Amino acid sequence: MTLSKQILQDTNLVCYHCGEISPSDSIRMDEKIFCCEGCKIVYEILNEKNLCTYYDLNETPGKAQKNTLLKNKYAYLDDEELTNKLLDFSDGKVSTVTFFIPQMHCSSCIWLLENLFKVDSNILQSRVNFIEKKLSVSFQSTKISLRKVVEILAYIGYEPQISFEDVEKKSKTFVNKKLYYKVGLAGFGFGNIMLLSFPEYLSIDISSESLRTTFSYVIFLLSLPLFFYCGSEYFVSAFKGLRKKFVNIDVPISIGIFTLFTKSVFEIFAHGNPGFMDSLAGLIFFLLLGKIFQNKTYDMLNFERNYKSFFPISVTVKKMGEENVIPLSQLTTGTRIVVRNGELIPADSILFSGEGNIDYSFVTGESAPVGKVIGEMIYAGGRQAGSSIELEVLKEVSQSYLTQLWNNFQTKRTSDFSYTGAANEFSKYFTFAVLVIAATAYLFWMNIDGNIAINAFITVLIVACPCALALSTPFTLGNTLRIFGKNEFYIKNIRVLEDMAKIDTIIWDKTGTLTQAGETEISFVDGLLLSEEATWVRSIVRNSNHPLSKKIYSALEGREILKVENFTEIIGQGITGEVAGQKVKIGGESFFNLKTSEVKGRKNVEIFSPPLSSEVYVSINEELKGKFKIQNKYRMEAASVIKEIRKKHDSYILSGDNETERKYLVNLFEDEAKVLLRQSPLDKLNFVKKLQSNKKKVLMFGDGLNDAGALAESNVGISVSEDILNFTPASDAILNAEMLKKIPTFLNFTADSLKIIYTSFGVSILYNLVGFYFAVQGLLSPLFSAVLMPLSSISVVIFTTVTTTFLAKRKGLL
Amino acid sequence: MSVIAVLILFSILVAGGFLIAFIWAVKSGQYDDKYTPSVRMLFDDKDQKNFKENNKKNNS
Numbered sequence: 001m002t003l004s005k006q007i008l009q010d011t012n013l014v015c016y017h018c019g020e021i022s023p024s025d026s027i028r029m030d031e032k033i034f035c036c037e038g039c040k041i042v043y044e045i046l047n048e049k050n051l052c053t054y055y056d057l058n059e060t061p062g063k064a065q066k067n068t069l070l071k072n073k074y075a076y077l078d079d080e081e082l083t084n085k086l087l088d089f090s091d092g093k094v095s096t097v098t099f100f101i102p103q104m105h106c107s108s109c110i111w112l113l114e115n116l117f118k119v120d121s122n123i124l125q126s127r128v129n130f131i132e133k134k135l136s137v138s139f140q141s142t143k144i145s146l147r148k149v150v151e152i153l154a155y156i157g158y159e160p161q162i163s164f165e166d167v168e169k170k171s172k173t174f175v176n177k178k179l180y181y182k183v184g185l186a187g188f189g190f191g192n193i194m195l196l197s198f199p200e201y202l203s204i205d206i207s208s209e210s211l212r213t214t215f216s217y218v219i220f221l222l223s224l225p226l227f228f229y230c231g232s233e234y235f236v237s238a239f240k241g242l243r244k245k246f247v248n249i250d251v252p253i254s255i256g257i258f259t260l261f262t263k264s265v266f267e268i269f270a271h272g273n274p275g276f277m278d279s280l281a282g283l284i285f286f287l288l289l290g291k292i293f294q295n296k297t298y299d300m301l302n303f304e305r306n307y308k309s310f311f312p313i314s315v316t317v318k319k320m321g322e323e324n325v326i327p328l329s330q331l332t333t334g335t336r337i338v339v340r341n342g343e344l345i346p347a348d349s350i351l352f353s354g355e356g357n358i359d360y361s362f363v364t365g366e367s368a369p370v371g372k373v374i375g376e377m378i379y380a381g382g383r384q385a386g387s388s389i390e391l392e393v394l395k396e397v398s399q400s401y402l403t404q405l406w407n408n409f410q411t412k413r414t415s416d417f418s419y420t421g422a423a424n425e426f427s428k429y430f431t432f433a434v435l436v437i438a439a440t441a442y443l444f445w446m447n448i449d450g451n452i453a454i455n456a457f458i459t460v461l462i463v464a465c466p467c468a469l470a471l472s473t474p475f476t477l478g479n480t481l482r483i484f485g486k487n488e489f490y491i492k493n494i495r496v497l498e499d500m501a502k503i504d505t506i507i508w509d510k511t512g513t514l515t516q517a518g519e520t521e522i523s524f525v526d527g528l529l530l531s532e533e534a535t536w537v538r539s540i541v542r543n544s545n546h547p548l549s550k551k552i553y554s555a556l557e558g559r560e561i562l563k564v565e566n567f568t569e570i571i572g573q574g575i576t577g578e579v580a581g582q583k584v585k586i587g588g589e590s591f592f593n594l595k596t597s598e599v600k601g602r603k604n605v606e607i608f609s610p611p612l613s614s615e616v617y618v619s620i621n622e623e624l625k626g627k628f629k630i631q632n633k634y635r636m637e638a639a640s641v642i643k644e645i646r647k648k649h650d651s652y653i654l655s656g657d658n659e660t661e662r663k664y665l666v667n668l669f670e671d672e673a674k675v676l677l678r679q680s681p682l683d684k685l686n687f688v689k690k691l692q693s694n695k696k697k698v699l700m701f702g703d704g705l706n707d708a709g710a711l712a713e714s715n716v717g718i719s720v721s722e723d724i725l726n727f728t729p730a731s732d733a734i735l736n737a738e739m740l741k742k743i744p745t746f747l748n749f750t751a752d753s754l755k756i757i758y759t760s761f762g763v764s765i766l767y768n769l770v771g772f773y774f775a776v777q778g779l780l781s782p783l784f785s786a787v788l789m790p791l792s793s794i795s796v797v798i799f800t801t802v803t804t805t806f807l808a809k810r811k812g813l814l
Numbered sequence: 815m816s817v818i819a820v821l822i823l824f825s826i827l828v829a830g831g832f833l834i835a836f837i838w839a840v841k842s843g844q845y846d847d848k849y850t851p852s853v854r855m856l857f858d859d860k861d862q863k864n865f866k867e868n869n870k871k872n873n874s
Contacts, residue, residue: 192826
């Protein structure tokens with residue numbers, strides 16, 4: 001097997017480290033081929049430290065290391081104040097720190113990261129939390145600096161993501177743990193109470209009366225923590241709801257729990273029999289189980305990102321020729337900063353020197369860089385691509401255009417979890433109906449027998465406890481959440497699913513959502529380029545570092561390279577040169593003094609938005625030959641998905657781009673009014689608001705930060721991302737871009753889930769009716785209730801999970 | 815009959831022991847990460863010998 005692997009790797013030139021196809025076999029070591037120097041270096045380090053088990057556990061476990069690490073990138077970690085904020089713990093000798101490492105993806109990663117101590121002996125221990133993609137490292141801080149630890153990680157290909165947010169606050173919720181305690185306790189109580197109630201179930205005549213009372217007292221003691229600790233949250237929630245004049249599902253539950261408890265306490269002390277305590281324990285146990293089930297969380301994803309999680313924690317400041325690293329929070333206006341290749345521009349500033357080439361991909365989702373010349377304003381949020389630039393800060397970080405946008409959007413609706421959802425809607429009527437039935441039963445029996453009347457009243461309240469009702473939602477939607485998660489569609493919580501089922505309008509963002517980030521199509525239009533001429537063009541563009549030049553260069557793959565003379569590049573304009581005695585000129589419209597038709601009017605609307613299709617003109621010997629049109633590629637499935645969705649939902653497209661593609665889009669949406677171009681982030685937000693004021697329920701797909709406001713405002717905002725661990729704006733759900741084609745299925749399935757919930761409501765009502773039949777007659781025995789109540793809970797749980805799983809299989813989601 | 819009472823109390827004691835064990839497990843973070851330990855237990859300090867043999871095979 002190893003032999004065939006070898007052959008495969010030889011013939012296909014697959015990188016031993018990362019598995020990418022290597023462009024050549026020139027980078028070799030130990031008869032292994034690497035795609036780049038970076039991968040080779042990682043291999044070298046691991047080989048030297050005897051850590052090659054890494055490669056034995058999985059084939060090609062690494063990630064491509066094409067971006068070489070900058071020497072000073074982590075210089076800011078030398079700042080003591082900052083490092084102290086990052087550390088979890090430090091006693092002067094040993095420090096512990098936790099990193100977020102999104103690159104982790106397989107068992108090899110875990111293995112290597114937990115063997116860090118073999119790479120450097122000053123690292124004492126490292127532990128991976130794979131689900132959260134976190135690594136906690138303890139190291140001897142006297143011998144090794146935090147910076148060095150981070151650099152070691154970066155060298156072996158696991159560069160941690162350290163952001164502004166990490167420094168600002170560290171909080172971890174313990175809510176989940178509390179739920180586990182409660183379930184544990186409830187399970188304990190449930191089991192033991194059942195055990196002690198067995199004599200009652202089997203109607204064994206316990207001869208010794210004292211034994212019977214002892215049992216009852218023990219049951220009473222066991223039920224106390226159940227009632228006061230495990231069940232307390234239902235009372236709190238019901239009380240909160242009632243105070244806001246809203247009858248949520250916790251109201252009937254609380255009534256049920258409360259009557260069960262008081263009635264049983266009365267039974268225990270008055271008659272020495274255990275009453276309904278077993279039903280009570282079962283009820284609380286199942287309800288809490290449901291809570292655990294619905295709380296499926298995706299710890300590695302962050303749905304609440306704000307600009308702080310995107311921003312670096314430090315900047316390089318240039319003062320009197322000297323470069324210093326300061327924390328971002330200390331950045332003031334007027335400061336001169338240096339931004340290197342791949343670094344983020346933290347504040348609105350003016351380009352002071354260097355060639356700006358700004359990639360706004362996580363603002364707009366469009367990765368083609370925007371060129372900037374000296375003196376031009378650069379907005380925060382872009383990433384410099386190319387050589388380093390110097391900028392003068394115009395506005396403070398918190399005052400920049402992008403951060404301002406964010407702060408305006410902070411008004412995200414904070415609808416309380418306990419007031420939405422089908423079960424809560426339903427509970428209004430349910431509670432009312434139960435009270436009416438109980439009262440009627442009481443009035444009916446009052447004239448006949450007072451005792452029976454009270455008994456009937458209480459037992460109606462007990463059977464009515466809507467445990468099954470309350471369980472159907474968490475189990476159905478919790479399961480749906482899991483199924484979607486398997487399809488790389490991650491939803492924040494089950495409330496989002498209920499909202500999704502009610503959607504009638506869908507808004508698409510174009511760039512980055514419908515188009516594929518980074519993928520372009522190049523065509524030559526308005527003329528013809530002869531084969532010979534193409535060779536000349538390729539030879540010339542080879543000398544330019546401009547991203548468009550690079551794209552043209554790779555599009556003309558396979559042609560030989562000729563010698564270029566008199567090459568000049570005018571930044572932001574174009575290039576000229578002589579090849580084979582021919583004068584070739586390549587560049588944008590302005591370079592050729594062509595009529596500028598579209599250039600004007602690109603103000604705020606498109607500050608982040610590069611023209612969708614870039615046009616590059618070519619002339620040879622002063623004769624215009626035509627132009628290269630470099631267009632964004634639509635995702636393959638985009639057209640069919642939109643067609644499918646349009647059948648059921650009103651669809652709109654909102655884009656910051658210019659008019660170039662209007663025709664295509666109108667064709668796709670079949671309605672001129674549904675294609676809205678040149679939309680600023682604020683326009684998008686207002687459009688959503690306008691739809692909502694017309695009672696529309698809006699779902700929006702977006703990707704960049706420019707959609708963040710609209711996403712937050714929509715009833716459901718879904719961010720579409722190629723890399724779900726990075727760069728997603730705050731949203732209700734995150735969808736892997738690859739899964740775009742499944743959107744219609746997701747929507748249908750959500751609707752089906754709601755139908756399942758309603759069906760199970762029906763089932764639980766049926767159980768209730770049976771219970772009522774006995775209860776109104778005052779006939780409900782503890783045994784009957786102990787059977788009926790868990791039975792209804794369990795059957796609803798089974799019904800919902802089985803049907804959702806079955807449906808998911810039929811729809812190809814599982 | 816009183817032997818039953820003793821047994822019952824004893825059984826609750828045992829169950830209580832398990833409850834405490836469970837609470838301890840949650841508290842010590844065993845429920846924080848439910849995936850990684852399942853992978854971790856599969857690596858043992860992989861015998862360097864084995865590994866070298868593998869390497870030889872690869873090289874030949």
